[in-house]
Amino acid sequence: AAGMFLRLLSDIQWRAAHPKWRRMTGSQRSTSTTAEPHPLSLPAQAQVVICGGGIVGTSVAYHLSKMGFKDIVLLEQGRLAAGTTRFCAGIVSTARPMSIELKMAHYSNKLYQQLEQETGVQTGYMKTGSISLAQTQDRLISLKRIASSLNVMGIPCEIISPKKVSQLHPLINIHDLVGAMYVPEDALVSSANVSLALATAASRNGVQIHERTSVSHVTIQKGRVTGVETDRGRIQCEYFVNCAGQWAYELGHSGEEPVHIPVHACEHFYLLTHPLQEPLSSSLPTIVDPDGRIYIRNWQGGILSGGFEKNPKPLFTEGRNQLEIQNLQEDWDHFGPLLSALLRRMPGLEALQIKQLVNCPESFTPDMRCIMGESPTARGYFVLAGMNSAGISYGGGAGKYLAEWIVNGYPSENVWPLDLKRFGTLQSSRTFLRHRVMEVMPLMYDLKVPRWDFQTGRQLRTSPLYDRLDAQGARWMEKHGFERVKYFVPPGSDLLDLDHSKTFYKPDWFDIVGAEVKCCKEAVCVIDMSSFTKFEISSTGDQALENLQYLFSNDLDVPVGHVVHTGMLNEQGGYENDCSIARLSKRSFFMISPTDQQVHCWAWLKNHLPDDSNLVLEDVTWKYTALNLIGPRAVDVLSELSYAPMTAEHFPSLFCKEMSVGYANGIRVMSITHTGEPGFVLYIPIEYALHVYNEVMNMGQKYGIRNAGYYALRSLRIEKFFAFWGQDLDAFTTPMECGREFQVKLDKGMEFLGQEVLLEQKQNGVYKRFTMFILEDHDTDMDLWPWWGEPIFRNGRYVGKTTSSAYSYTLERHVCLGFVHHFDEQTGEELVVTTDFINQGEYEIDIAGQRFQAKAKLYPFSSLFAQRRRKDDMELSGYQRE
């Protein structure tokens, strides 16, 4: 079936484009060393080898060559733009919920628009606009949230009435619609031709393109890419870029040292029809009907309509398989529900004649976001794959970011949400991927409400206390494969089932988490925080200290037993990681980082630490269970269990000591809680976990101890203005920009990464400022809740977006955290953000188009610390020093 479509849809375009492209490359390079399919031999070496000639690979080649890389080879096993790229629907849609995805799609759109002019290759670019339909109020809310972010990006976008929909598209049945979102600048392209145009331009810039050349594997030596083995010989190279689409996983595993790229293919179906009696205009907007799970675009006077069904058909689980390729047939029974949705949306199409049902495999990733970046284990091995059926929308922008990454060492935007290093080997199981993509594909069009979570591939990493907590009513969420408690449902109380608990408004667990927060404030709670990444760094001499002093901004030369909060900064002073480091001895350190840092932080340290056998880095995440005892009575529980005085005189804040708890010895106790509340974290060797937990719960009974979950923790930390890496902090945020100058020791007597930029910022000021917003006229019961990514307005002008939010049970208000920029009113240029600028503004937060007044604060409420037990509470004092 795939072959059939190839002839049907694209042959004419292919023939038109291909000779042109070949001719042009020929004229460009008179020696004609490229582009002839076979006679040419491969070069023996190149700087960059790109594998994959689809939209992604050609976009990477295009951007790399534009950025000045000259020595680039692109290898394609078949012919250019002949895989998924050829079959994709060619819709360029910017309506994306995530900021980075939105930026990629926006850039792609602008790129494709001028591509025909730049290259002379017809791309079929047509600005049709797109209309996303809402059949329910909740869907409309989610569209309004997207519209808010599009608008502040300067992308025209409008929420429109059903009546307006029928004016824009006469065929649509609007009777079940409550509204829609119109994005007038969205476009259609011929995706294969866009890819060929990119290849043409790349080729003109010197990229060598070889078709019918398969990469068998990539050779890696001493953790660096050294070359590529193909069926036509070997190419030595410095960089390899895996753009192999649905084959990326297999290619990653083909070498001796596997590179784990978690993608898995699913069959994807769309329908082509003959033209209508009165052929449809090629400028008619594309329709997306997520509640009906379908999209509909005009196609050669007829329509092209596909969708994301509830019961996807994963394939190639066991790798490339000739039988499965041959079996890629039109499955009408499978397409039935989507056809029903189509005819319900456009009843007038009943008499339209079918041309073909196309079956085109698409690759999906475990979290619905594409995968880009460098392998954590093989330097120079880059990946860009897993487009989740949005290859055309993202291809341009993603190719640009990846090219920047290779050329400059880092892309120009924060791409952590797409970074390959957000995954580890644990997401690389084929069973996991198969199950997860079956959930991901329908999710493309499912309504996504705050705090939604994946349901498949769960219970992979668990704490030894999992069963105990589960039996006590724990409700779970997952981070990096680790099950973490959201909250505990008290016995006898009933929560809504999963589907009914989906809401943009006040959630059903509101009072449950409120009770947990209250207990943290007044008594003591236990939160299992075992998922956090834990490393130990030790050396025979002073190497550990010396190297860490260079890699971390705070001063780590503290007395043994002290804990230091510090950023792990890049050269631009941005947070690669935010962690707590305890000095265990003169020569060894214990480092706690966020859960999803396990791969990234490891790779960063490996890349930056010298290759010295006397310096040992060990991942001890799995060795310890972490129990966070939060609350004023934590001290009582712990001192009773250890027969050791735990008061501030004996155990000051930010202190670490090994002690016994119950019968168990060697428990690493730290006086931090990650919330600003008093308490301790216990790092317990896992075989003692159950014992210590039981002891703590038994002893804690008289102090009113109870279990709590991450939602309570989150509420506590946000009302205390604590930033979390991955949520609020990223590689583009410096400590100066988030009020953490106190965690930077510019004068610690030695150089450290990012120091220059920080010094510069200290002198000249910062261009964005982490700010806390208290919503003023927001009704918790009736109004939409903030989530993250809401635009912030200052005196009516857009100044930034929120990064996280939570309800503060203490303030009885919503708190949003976010960054405020200062854009020049005339030029839009970014100016320095001063304290006065923050303080002298009237702020509003835009939640799905509705603006709420907010009070901006640069420091947390001191009233929240009134109950503070210890005068020398260093964990908090930092904030008040400024």
Add this chain to the structure above:
Amino acid sequence: FYLTPPQVNSILKANEYSFKVPEFDGKNVSSVLGFDSNQLPANAPIEDRRSAATCLQTRGMLLGVFDGHAGCACAQAVSERLFYYIAVSLLPHETLLEIENAVESGRALLPILQWHKHPNDYFSKEASKLYFNSLRTYWQELIDLNSGETTDVREALINAFKRLDNDISLEAQVGDPNSFLNYLVLRVAFSGSTACVAHVDGVDLHVANTGDSRAMLGVQEEDGSWSAVTLSYDHNAQNEHEVERVKMEHPKSEEKSLVKQDRLLGLLMPFRAFGDVKFKWSIELQKRVVESGPDQLNDNEYTKFIPPNYYTPPYLTAEPEVIHHRLRPQDKFLVLATDGLWETMHRQDVARIVGEYLTGVHHQQPIAVGGYKVTLGQMHGLLTERRARISSVFEDQNAATHLIRHAVGNNEFGTVDHERLSKMLSLPEELARMYRDDITIIVVQFNSHVIGAYQNEE
């Protein structure tokens, strides 16, 4: 008056039961994936019984269907007791000793069987002590007889069948001081039951059959199609060998009267059965037991009635015929069913329907548009119709239920006709038996991977 599809479903599903062999049980990964079973009554109360159990002291799994006649008492007793007799027959000498010692010293007994029962499959509490004593006597004899040889499954099955029938007969002759039990053992002995039992251990499948229930193997051919292999012989008038056997066992003078109207002595359809002492005991014994028995028995015309031409009892035996089959990877499932199923469906159809159900293939050719002119509306109509047609497949989570749906509801085209199904299921009790018999089905699904691995080992 029609039953709605949900009503039909609730009737069909009332007795369904499924068992999946735990997948990671660590010890020996079973050649059986699990089984589905179900029964649909025509008699009120139903006279069929079914049993399934895992042997705990030896390897293997036991499954059986029992078709009772002249009441359900015998089928009930056999369904409760037969597997214990088989399990005991299979036990090695040491285990028997251990069990006997445990009973002797009042210690807890090793569990012999793990039952897989539908909640409606009951065990008689009152008779358990009596049944246990008989069983104990049996194993004590086995201990005394200790031959020192390893137990052959075929022999064990034959011995167990014969021994249980013997015990049923003896218990009725001896009687019981408890009047309820006394009446019970007599009812068991005077009613009858067929038995078709499968024992699966690795690739060794033994089927022991007494009577006219049937075991059938579903085999998937290389081209994906399904065929049936029968693993039992029906013991009835249609089986020449069986007629031959009966005639051999009695004087030539009786040749004409032995089988009349396809029935044994003109009365009994199955030629082998448990119970049915009216075809086994001498006339004197029957008279003595009936006369000394309780009034209910004495007043019963059936029990007092002596079969005509009754000269040289016994005319009936419970001895089974045992067929051994080594499972191959293409053997996908085993169907055990009472004659209620086989009367309405050809075994080839049974193989196909179950095979396609289990593999999820609905033998509907995929639609291809090809060069035809098809509109969206036409395609939509076609797909809607196809969905409706296959929905009955998705309604069933149980292969046995699916088979019953076909057995009762199939029209002349071999597809389920809801109207017909509804009619058949809404027949009044007194009429139901005229249109259909009790149906009891067990579908055992085999684990081809494990079976393949066994083969490769050899």
